Amino acid sequence: MQAKNSGNRLGFIFWISIAWIVLVVFSAITASWWTIPEPDKMDWDNLSSLPGTITDKAIFQNRSDEKASSYTYLLGTDTMGRDLVSRIVYGSRISLSVGLLAPMIGLLVGGFLGCLAGFYRGPLESTIVAVMDIILAFPGLVLLLAVTFYLGANLQNLIFSLGLLTIPVFCRVARAKSLALSGLEFVQAARLTGAGSMTILFREIVPNVVVPVAIYGLLVVAFMIMAEGALSFLGLGIPSPTPSWGGMIAEGKEVLDESPHISMIPAAIMFMTVVSFNLIGDCLRSYFERGKRQL
Amino acid sequence: MQILGKKAFRFVLVVLAVSALTFLMINLLPGDVAYVVGGEEATLADIEAIRNNLGLDQNILVRYLSWLKNAASGDLGESYLTREPVLGTIIVRLPVTLELLIISQCMALMLALPLGIVGAYRSDSMVDRFVNGIGFATLSIPSFVMALLTIYLFSIKLRWLPATGYVPLSVNIGANLKSFILPGLSIAMIEWVVLMRVLRSDMITTLGQNYILMAKAKGLPPWRVLLQHALRPSSFTLITVLGMQIGRHLGEAVIVETIFALPGIGRLLIDSIYARDYQMVQGCVLLITIGYVIINSVVDLLYTVLDPRIRTEGGHAG
Numbered sequence: 001m002q003a004k005n006s007g008n009r010l011g012f013i014f015w016i017s018i019a020w021i022v023l024v025v026f027s028a029i030t031a032s033w034w035t036i037p038e039p040d041k042m043d044w045d046n047l048s049s050l051p052g053t054i055t056d057k058a059i060f061q062n063r064s065d066e067k068a069s070s071y072t073y074l075l076g077t078d079t080m081g082r083d084l085v086s087r088i089v090y091g092s093r094i095s096l097s098v099g100l101l102a103p104m105i106g107l108l109v110g111g112f113l114g115c116l117a118g119f120y121r122g123p124l125e126s127t128i129v130a131v132m133d134i135i136l137a138f139p140g141l142v143l144l145l146a147v148t149f150y151l152g153a154n155l156q157n158l159i160f161s162l163g164l165l166t167i168p169v170f171c172r173v174a175r176a177k178s179l180a181l182s183g184l185e186f187v188q189a190a191r192l193t194g195a196g197s198m199t200i201l202f203r204e205i206v207p208n209v210v211v212p213v214a215i216y217g218l219l220v221v222a223f224m225i226m227a228e229g230a231l232s233f234l235g236l237g238i239p240s241p242t243p244s245w246g247g248m249i250a251e252g253k254e255v256l257d258e259s260p261h262i263s264m265i266p267a268a269i270m271f272m273t274v275v276s277f278n279l280i281g282d283c284l285r286s287y288f289e290r291g292k293r294q295l
Numbered sequence: 296m297q298i299l300g301k302k303a304f305r306f307v308l309v310v311l312a313v314s315a316l317t318f319l320m321i322n323l324l325p326g327d328v329a330y331v332v333g334g335e336e337a338t339l340a341d342i343e344a345i346r347n348n349l350g351l352d353q354n355i356l357v358r359y360l361s362w363l364k365n366a367a368s369g370d371l372g373e374s375y376l377t378r379e380p381v382l383g384t385i386i387v388r389l390p391v392t393l394e395l396l397i398i399s400q401c402m403a404l405m406l407a408l409p410l411g412i413v414g415a416y417r418s419d420s421m422v423d424r425f426v427n428g429i430g431f432a433t434l435s436i437p438s439f440v441m442a443l444l445t446i447y448l449f450s451i452k453l454r455w456l457p458a459t460g461y462v463p464l465s466v467n468i469g470a471n472l473k474s475f476i477l478p479g480l481s482i483a484m485i486e487w488v489v490l491m492r493v494l495r496s497d498m499i500t501t502l503g504q505n506y507i508l509m510a511k512a513k514g515l516p517p518w519r520v521l522l523q524h525a526l527r528p529s530s531f532t533l534i535t536v537l538g539m540q541i542g543r544h545l546g547e548a549v550i551v552e553t554i555f556a557l558p559g560i561g562r563l564l565i566d567s568i569y570a571r572d573y574q575m576v577q578g579c580v581l582l583i584t585i586g587y588v589i590i591n592s593v594v595d596l597l598y599t600v601l602d603p604r605i606r607t608e609g610g611h612a613g
Contacts (some may be wrong), residue, residue: 035430275435
């Protein structure tokens, strides 16, 4: 819908978004190798300091390299004097692992059920659709709050319960795609060659459903990052001191008038990540649709 | 009519599933439920009373059925912290949440209507592309960030309105509405995009119809063609989406009420979670979910009744 690009090429916006995501993923993986303070290291002389503040205190206790004698808080510090760069980089681990793993559950379970429903039809389809309708009947955030409240908020539970919520969404997309595919010539051809229905399902239907469903999954990733952020913001995500973007935004909420950067910087980082996933999904979708039309 | 029966059946099924799940939540807690529910300061007598109250010595199915019977007659138990009846507390808080939802939807419409109409009238123009781009970006802003941005802009920078300070409707209507402006706005600023897109695409279809050409040929000015001839037939899907969004925003209300300290049902849920008030959490989840299911079913039914095309296709879930 957005991102108009000329011809059948992925535009500039697409590559910028890819670059940002690569940067975020790279920093999440390499976080512990950076010369940054630990995310919970407090510097009482630099509370809520602005981006660019320089400290000459030795904030790296067990490092002897020369760089450690002074340190620039590129993005400033929070109300407890913790480095925002470090907290954002370490916090990206939570956002990314929830954002990427939860939709994976939905993609595998929901995608498979959707293919089954769309391919076999009949009572199997009605049962799957009915179960999905029941999951969809819950208001997502409230279900999430309840599950993490009763089972405890740790990474596993969070990924599992968010993943559960994405199952119906993927199921619906996969069902629609496989329904459309089941009537096409190449499936008929496979049937005529005497292939069994399981073979057709896995060799003909599933490979053709994977790409559109996975592209759709990028939009779900964006949504999951926001949902995790909302939970952490309410203090019901991964408990502190583990840094998370939503938690950081919540911590800055109290000092929004004096030091808005404490909330706004993580909010901006989260926004850029979410918008990048959305843009990539959107660009790929129109790219593949255009490709199909040209055939 | 067969479809009505089918939908009613599904509605009952969903409500049962919702209630079973909410019931199970409190009963699947690790350890002795009575100790967890009673909290750390509970005396032995308290524990005994709780155990009696929850009927823990009975079979889980029997317990579920009796809980269901009580819930159906409006008895959701009482909070172990405040000793207040759960249902009564929720009913007191409900109007605040409803007011928030209604005000935010009205604000979203005020943004979506003009932008959608202009977007359809001059589709693919600079204005249209700009609005669409802003809309795309807006959908990537979570509601809690939008709420903070609203507070930052309107109450810290511009100092127009305070960020918190709820005034009950019964005290002062003007002040009450004023306390809903920022919370409503932070939902509406995200909400308008969906409404605008729906209206815009329907309106583009309508504007291609012959009777619009006729109206233009008569020499009517564009605003009359748009507002008097095109708007009404284009707003059908818009109304449906509006109804569905109200259900969806029960979740959003939790966040917005917490940030702006509005004493609604969402805030009650969060406060009960913080206070580990299990009975209250159970009641809130049950009522919010059933409210959500009811709203969605009513919208779904209205859609079926109003639009003959849907009737033959059956379910239009979600």
